[in-house]
Amino acid sequence: MKHSTTPQTRRGRGPARRVGRTLALVLPVVLVLSGTLAVARVNWSGDSTSPVLTAADTSASGASSRAARTPQEVLRDKLLVELQEEDPGVALTHLQQAVNDRPSLAKHCASIARALGKAAVRVYGPTKAQSYARPVCDTSFASGVLAAHH
Secondary structure, X not given: OOOOOOOOOOOOOOHHHHXXXXXXXXXXXXXXXXXXXXXXXXXXXXXXXOOOOOHHHHOOXXXXXXXXXXXXXXXXXXXXXXHHHOOHHHHHHXXXXXXXXXXXXXHHHHHHHHHHHHHHHHHHOHHHHHHOOOOOOOOHHHHHHHHHHO
């Protein structure tokens, strides 16, 4: 085997190595911070009616992130107001109508009905809240009443 007699140049001393080192130091920090913010954004309490204050909400862009609400959040909040102003029966009827009008909301129906059940217990008490239960989105309203009662 013949070895080359030309001198070997040292590789990796140029700008590519500096960029690589910078990425190696910065990328893990960015990933950890973005993961931390994502975890902080999740509502771990299971109570979909309580607002979650995050670092993004306190920044200048917080107003724009709150303005871009999903249709199910808008519907849930509207129905929670209806529940307090009228009664849970009216809110459940409007929930069923909204799901019938927009089938894309069907996958959120159970969580909205559960939130209505929990709110009904806070407003009306467990016994009266249970009297409004009906098979909207299966029995999610009743399970919300039960969850808030215990």
